[in-house]
Amino acid sequence: MAPSPVRPRGRGGYWLFLIPGFVLFTVVIVVPFVMNVATSFTRWSGVGTPTWIGFGNYTKLFEDERFWTSFEHNAALIVAMAVVPTVIGLVLSAALFDYIGKKFGPRTASALRAAYYLPQVLPVAVAGVVWNWMLHPSYGAVNAIFGTKVNWLGDPGLALATVMAIMVWFQLGYPVVIFMAGLQRADPALHEAAEIDGASWWRRFWHITIPQIRPEIFVVLLTCTIAALKVFGPIFVLTRGGPGNATMVPSYFSYLNFFEKANVGYGSAIATVLALIIVVVTFLFLRVQERDS
Amino acid sequence: MSAERPVRAPGRWAVLAALAVLAVVMSSPFLIVTLNAFKSPAEYSSGGPLSLPKGLYLDGIIDFWNRVDFGEKLWNSLLISGAVAIGAVVLSVLNAYALGIGRVRGRLWILVLFLVANTLPQESLVYPLYYLSKEVGLYDSKLAVILIFTVIQAAFGTYLLSSVLGQFPREILEAASIDGAGKWRALSRIVVPISRPTLSVLLIFFFIWTWNEFFLPLIFLISNDNQTVPVALGVLQGEKMMDATMSSASALLGIVPAVAFFLIFQRTLTRGVTVGAIK
Known part of the structure; x- marks a missing residue:
């Protein structure tokens, strides 16, 4: 069919449909973001007139030990929320898909998948409420079950590890579900051929399964890394960044400066750096993925 | 199908047992x-x-329910998430109609803008939003939260829906245009009904994502009678008056709606979970 020049009454009028989106987007995202960047160059308590101090907040930021610590904790949370769930999720989804699914039937596989996915349906703040109760130092279920008296979230040496473990629990179901969907798309003939050639399960997993679901692995790593960089809810509910700074993360650090210390300029600088890091990480991921395909 | 290879029985049961544990x-x-x-x-x-x-x-649950007026929190969450879901779908459809079907000039840059907006941390918007909402008298109102999340969710919806509508069969639109249908009619009578499955997935996702939000609602909904379920539960953490069983009752009340939504929307969600992966 020849391309027809007919369009619903010309081309220009489509702009009109963008007007509500454009207005709202400007008011809710563009203007606040620009204001936040501008505020990061000032000293401001939230009332009165901000004082322009140039890069003052940023130089202070790079010398602030709490700031660096909070990013180290972010790195730890990327391990707990992106790296570990992806690795375990790969093994679990492959085991469910081509071992349990084939030997015990797809119903068993999907029941197990549902159990792994269950934590993902919770609002992350509610997941925090659940674990706060489970880990309570005086009446918590975990201590009662194991007969221990550990203050899981209150011990500065343990708190970060505990939060990491909770986040692994929370995130794990997401890669399992995404990877299993990816495996359904994959071609079973390759697997069968390798099996006939006598390749072991691990070899097939490494050389066939993983390459086939590369796009899914990229998506999971990217989205979970961004989620880890943004993490706020679990920290607020579980530890409030404490004890001391043991679980401080940039998002909570900026929140403290905005709403508790009235250091709005400093908080804005933290938030701007965080936004920059997230945009750069997203961009790098997309570049790598593009080159990969 | 190839014949089943003989498998050592204990091995496969061991794998099943490990996964079951x-x-x-x-x-x-x-x-x-x-x-x-x-x-x-x-x-x-x-x-x-x-x-x-x-x-x-049942006293633990009833006491907790009454103490925080949990029915009101449920209603707040329902109202905010429902309004956002509908508003964000409408806004996404309007944007995506212009970008995906209308192919307005500069659409690539507009899409990149929406994508970037979607990844921005809310921390980098929160203080100006807080300040501006106070200036216009919308602070501590559900309306402010509804407006903000409508735009945030629509940024994602626009991005997704534009690529879906980019594939929309042109012939149908051309036929409608020959029949004299204007752009509004083409949108409401043709594009929306045909894209209904995608729109309903978006609607459910927006609802659940908004229900699960914590950071902005925590800051914007400070008075008790505006709070959502996650905010009310999160803020009540560590209250001295809560004993062990009442704490667990409060956790259960947070779990039940989330699991209920999951069961109700399960089929749509598992179909669309890869869609959500882009977020």
């Missing part, structure tokens, strides 16, 4: 919370967290 570990917090929400404090201190409740003790 992991499933129990993953779901144990749900079971333990449920178990203890129905115990009296005395029963908890004598029997510990793993004993079965002797009867259905």
